[in-house]
Amino acid sequence: xxxxxxxxxxxxxxxxxxxxxxxxxxxxxxxxxxxxxxxxxxxxxxxxxxxxxxxxxxxxxxxxxxxxxxxxxxxxxxxxxxxxxxxxxxxxxxxxxxxxxxxxxxxxxxxxxxxxxxxxxxxxxxxxxxxxxxxxxxxxxxxxxxxxxxxxxxxxxxxxxxxxxxxxxxxxxxxxxxxxxxxxxxxxxxxxxxxxxxxxxxxxxxxxxxxxxxxxxxxxxxxxxxxxxxxxxxxxxxxxxxxxxxxxxxxxxxxxxxxxxxxxxxxxxxxxxxxxxxxxxxxxxxxxxxxxxxxxxxxxxxxxxxxxxxxxxxxxxxxxxxxxxxxxxxxxxxxxxxxxxxxxxxxxxxxxxxxxxxxxxxxxxxxxxxxxxxxxxxxxxxxxxxxxxxxxxxxx
Numbered sequence: 051x052x053x054x055x056x057x058x059x060x061x062x063x064x065x066x067x068x069x070x071x072x073x074x075x076x077x078x079x080x081x082x083x084x085x086x087x088x089x090x091x092x093x094x095x096x097x098x099x100x101x102x103x104x105x106x107x108x109x110x111x112x113x114x115x116x117x118x119x120x121x122x123x124x125x126x127x128x129x130x131x132x133x134x135x136x137x138x139x140x141x142x143x144x145x146x147x148x149x150x151x152x153x154x155x156x157x158x159x160x161x162x163x164x165x166x167x168x169x170x171x172x173x174x175x176x177x178x179x180x181x182x183x184x185x186x187x188x189x190x191x192x193x194x195x196x197x198x199x200x201x202x203x204x205x206x207x208x209x210x211x212x213x214x215x216x217x218x219x220x221x222x223x224x225x226x227x228x229x230x231x232x233x234x235x236x237x238x239x240x241x242x243x244x245x246x247x248x249x250x251x252x253x254x255x256x257x258x259x260x261x262x263x264x265x266x267x268x269x270x271x272x273x274x275x276x277x278x279x280x281x282x283x284x285x286x287x288x289x290x291x292x293x294x295x296x297x298x299x300x301x302x303x304x305x306x307x308x309x310x311x312x313x314x315x316x317x318x319x320x321x322x323x324x325x326x327x328x329x330x331x332x333x334x335x336x337x338x339x340x341x342x343x344x345x346x347x348x349x350x351x352x353x354x355x356x357x358x359x360x361x362x363x364x365x366x367x368x369x370x371x372x373x374x375x376x377x378x379x380x381x382x383x384x385x386x387x388x389x390x391x392x393x394x395x396x397x398x399x400x401x402x403x404x405x406x407x408x409x410x411x412x413x414x415x416x417x418x419x420x421x422x423x424x425x426x427x428x429x430x431x432x433x434x435x436x437x438x439x440x441x442x443x444x445x446x
Contacts, residue, residue, distance in 0.1 A: 053125035054133030058085035060122035229282035235380035266329035280412035285331030295404035
């Protein structure tokens with residue numbers, strides 16, 4: 051770590067802009083980006099993310115922002131905007147504490163000539179004499195004593211910022227990162243499967259945490275490609291060529307509303323339609339259902355709203371007269387006036403665990419845990435059909 055990176059990080063957090071920090075420091079944007087990467091690597095946590103033309107600070111960055119600002123101010127008092135490695139400041143502090151370069155070199159386990167060169171380089175960077183050299187040895191100058199005191203304050207502040215980094219790094223290295231489509235209700239197949247997996251994983255692998263993040267199928271595919279996830283549960287039919295996968299569960303779909311209808315087409319045309327966005331696998335399945343059961347004229351006449359939240363969609367159906375297409379398990383225990391029109395088995399939605407081709411270690415561990423948890427996790431083949439009756443599940 052170095053003083054210039056810390057100062058750049060502080061400016062980025064204050065301006066929420068790489069370019070703004072670069073202009074202030076009169077440095078290339080690439081240099082500021084590299085400084086951010088160094089700080090984030092040192093403390094093992096992401097601090098900022100790109101958002102349009104600016105940056106968004108993470109929750110951890112917001113928590114650490116006052117401490118980073120205070121540490122950066124100490125760095126400015128010592129070095130201005132020059133880059134001095136914390137290691138150099140620590141070693142000079144050892145020289146002051148030991149009273150001589152020779153004793154400090156012995157304590158640090160390094161050669162005296164090397165340490166002498168580093169102190170000389172530090173003096174050149176700061177434009178000040180830190181040690182007064184004479185025939186009887188060296189003594190600390192007034193500037194050197196001030197630097198040693200300020201450096202100790204800076205290093206203490208940095209240790210406070212980064213004290214959890216080693217533990218975060220260990221957890222990050224050991225953590226299995228699992229992505230999942232957003233569960234379609236607390237009783238949905240994916241919610242049950244994830245809960246069973248998480249409980250059993252904790253029992254079997256207490257030292258290897260499982261991190262689960264739910265988002266849309268589109269974002270999960272991007273996350274797998276970028277290495278953000280080791281594996282992901284998806285609800286899509288066809289995988290990209292660079293992914294492998296295994297179906298772990300299927301569930302039937304139904305048209306749901308509060309009004310009876312004679313046919314699937316009639317049910318879909320009863321009221322405005324509430325559906326997830328095209329970023330989800332469920333929406334792709336709904337599009338297929340609409341294509342199969344409605345004419346072009348009927349499709350163009352549909353009033354449709356896209357919402358990537360099943361609870362909101364259910365509220366629209368129950369309280370505002372909308373229609374939707376949802377997994378039967380997600381609405382099995384909803385109030386009695388909710389009408390379900392089951393859809394044919396060819397529209398059943400399959401959930402599959404996917405992973406980058408050639409990198410199946412975590413995925414195989416997850417599949418092994420799921421298999422040992424059966425039948426609770428409802429592991430079925432792609433041709434089977436799952437239905438729910440209260441707390442029981444049947445495969446037909």
